[in-house]
Amino acid sequence: MYSVRRWIKKHGYPREVVNAVKELIRRLEIRIVPSVYTEQELYETLLNYRLLPSDAIIALTCRHYGIDTILTFDEDFKRVPWLRVIP
Template sequence: MKLLLDESSAIDAQRILESIEADSVLGFLTPLVLEEVVFKLIYATASSKLNTSNVWKIRGALKSDKALRKECTRVVEKFNEYVEYLASKGLRIESVHYSDWLNSLEYIGKYGLLPADAIHVAVARRLKVDIIASFDEDFKAIEELKVIP
């Protein structure tokens, strides 16, 4: 996401993605991660086009403005093409299981994580992943995981 939005951490994000492309690391994603990224892409695209950060105005415009929807869809499709490319290079798309939800409750209670973040941790633990790539500072409190970059 940082790379796509050209933020200051783009170099770190690019290195992680290049490592997956080069097959030097094994990467995992879930549909929940994809949903979060796509939401931010749609929001950023619409916010830029509409010159507003008001989520309610953006939601309304997405419903009524066909051209805006088309532009947002184009951005999402481009992102999805890249995900498919990474998958062809070894990126694994993993499902979220109900057991992940149940296990996430522990991380909500233990670390005060929001539900989606707790699910990410639960999936990582199920997959026996001990390193995650995230710019979300909340993950740094998780004793069971090392956060990069």
């Protein structure tokens, strides 16, 4: 997996991969919502629940859109009181 990440960092994503992902999103009717949070909310969430920035953004976006359950293997989300985690 590390070699794939290293290759992407050096060369970027192949256009075919990006197009395939876009098509999958379209076919599955996945809705991509913007993140909505203040800078202060982000900092508080990072500190209070000991999350990485990307995880804090996910948690805050879930709270904003009323999403109370997520499917993830990331145990860190179990520290977020407004989320129920399904492994």
